[in-house]
Every structure is written in structure tokens, then in C-alpha cells.
Amino acid sequence: MLGPLDRLLGRQTPSHGALAVVTGAGSGIGAAFAIELARRGGKVVCSDIDEVAAQRTADAIQERGCGAVAVRCDVSQVDDVHALADQAQEWFGVPPTLVINNAGVGTGGEPIGDVPLDEWVRTLGVNLWGPIHGCHVFTPILRESGPSGSPKGIINVASAAAFGAAPGMAAYNVSKAGVLSLSETLAAELSGTGIKVTVLCPTFVKTNIVESGLQAGRISEESSQLATKLMRWTGFSAAKVARMCLDANDRGDLYCMPQLEAKIGWNVKRLAPGAYTRAIGMVSRTRH
Numbered sequence: 001m002l003g004p005l006d007r008l009l010g011r012q013t014p015s016h017g018a019l020a021v022v023t024g025a026g027s028g029i030g031a032a033f034a035i036e037l038a039r040r041g042g043k044v045v046c047s048d049i050d051e052v053a054a055q056r057t058a059d060a061i062q063e064r065g066c067g068a069v070a071v072r073c074d075v076s077q078v079d080d081v082h083a084l085a086d087q088a089q090e091w092f093g094v095p096p097t098l099v100i101n102n103a104g105v106g107t108g109g110e111p112i113g114d115v116p117l118d119e120w121v122r123t124l125g126v127n128l129w130g131p132i133h134g135c136h137v138f139t140p141i142l143r144e145s146g147p148s149g150s151p152k153g154i155i156n157v158a159s160a161a162a163f164g165a166a167p168g169m170a171a172y173n174v175s176k177a178g179v180l181s182l183s184e185t186l187a188a189e190l191s192g193t194g195i196k197v198t199v200l201c202p203t204f205v206k207t208n209i210v211e212s213g214l215q216a217g218r219i220s221e222e223s224s225q226l227a228t229k230l231m232r233w234t235g236f237s238a239a240k241v242a243r244m245c246l247d248a249n250d251r252g253d254l255y256c257m258p259q260l261e262a263k264i265g266w267n268v269k270r271l272a273p274g275a276y277t278r279a280i281g282m283v284s285r286t287r288h
Helices: 004-009 028-039 051-062 078-092 117-127 129-144 170-189 209-215 221-234 238-251 260-271 273-287
Strands: 019-022 043-048 068-072 098-101 152-157 195-200
Touching: 019 028, 019 078, 028 043, 028 051, 028 098, 028 238, 043 051, 043 078, 051 068, 068 078, 078 129, 098 129, 117 129, 117 170, 129 152, 129 170, 129 195, 152 170, 152 238, 170 195, 195 238, 260 273
Parallel strands: 019 043, 019 098, 043 068, 098 152, 152 195
Antiparallel strands: none
């Protein structure tokens, strides 16, 4: 949030008064991002493959007297993302200032070799190609619009799975690791442009992603039960995660790891990668 000194000096940040595009805005973290951005005085394009869900989020924002519109978009299809950018610019009347590549699907429960290849294709199509398409389409728009140094931002939603490498979650892990690397590369390329890049790496967030994955047959019953328990015990609310991530982007932080266990896992993995991998493998075998 802007502090008193920031307001006094007229400083701006990407999340305040943003013209924002949020993918996967129909529920969970995406809906929380959209609502929080509206609360910060922004206008929001709420995008989701489920247009009815996107409209619910837009309606919730409009009921608060803020500007929002729902747009259907399948982020795995680059033509949809180009159309999203066109519709956003038409609705705003100017280019967007903040893009949040959030859309994602959950999957897990089977080891490499047992995971069907079509599940790899589906997971990577949404979780990895979605952010790739979002960055590919929107980065030039942000880079070319407005003066250098003006407050603009890109947030890519990854996961602690990006570096956690938990067994039985290969497709999900790989997709999120790709988003982490994409974000780090983009941040380096945009250094000095005024466009702030943040990658969100939470552990468990209280959303419907596990339930949706179970219903679609992408997450096993055992994995679903474990994830649901961990969400209940250690998970943050989507609203809290969205607030923390927007604040991190405002500060110019590349990494946003809301929970303590994410920070611990990140540091242990970096300091002792071999020991970390052996330990997580032992924990997995104990569970089975």
C-alpha cells in the first residue's frame, strides 16, 4: 500500500489506479487480484476461460462502484490472448498498465511414466504457455506505451512447486518452474524500463484448484485429500496472497513468497540441493 509520504509526494505504483488485465479471474487468486485492484482504484479486465465465472467477478467489482469487464480467454491459445489485448485496449481507451498472468490448472498424483502425455500437454498449455503467451503479447504493449519509468507491472503466478519438485507432481512442477525462469528472464530484459516484474510462489492457498482438478480427473483422490488438509492447516486466503503480491510488485520485488515455508524451502534447496531432493523423496516414500 502507498504510505503517507508516497501520497504526499504524489508517487505512483503499478497496483494503484491500474488499468489491469487479470487472467484466471473467475475464481481463487485471480478473482482476489481483480477485486483488490479495484479496491486500489483500478479498472480491471477480468479474463477467464469460463466467461460466466469471469462475469461474476466483474459484477462483484461493479457492485462496489468500480470499473470491470469480463472477457473470455483460453490462455493456451495465443490468438485468444491477442484478442484479449485488443479488447482490453479498446475498453480502457489506452494500453493496460498492469498484466497478471494467473490462469492455471492443478494436476498430480502419478509418477513420471504413468502421467498420460495428454495431461502433460494440457498442464503445460495452460500453466506455462499461458504466461508465455501473456508475456509475448503484453510485454511489447507495456514497453512501448507511455514514458520510460512510468509505473507498470507484470505479475506471473507460479508456485513453490517451481522449486519444490515434490514427487507425483511432475507436470505441475515443470510448468511452474518454467514460469519462474520466464519471470527471471523477463525481469532482466526489462531492467531500467520502469516495468516491474514479480513472480508469485505461494505454497497452499485456500482456493478451489484442488477440487476442480479432482473433478476433472487431473488430481488423484489421495493427493486431493492431502492438499485439502494442508490448505486448511497452513493455507493463506487468496485475498491475503493477492495483497502481498501486489505490494511486492509495487516495491519492485522479483520474488513474492507469501508463506514462511516457501522461503525456507527456497533457501534450503539453494544451499543444499542434493540433501533437499533426498529428503523430499524420503517423505514421499513414507507417505506411501
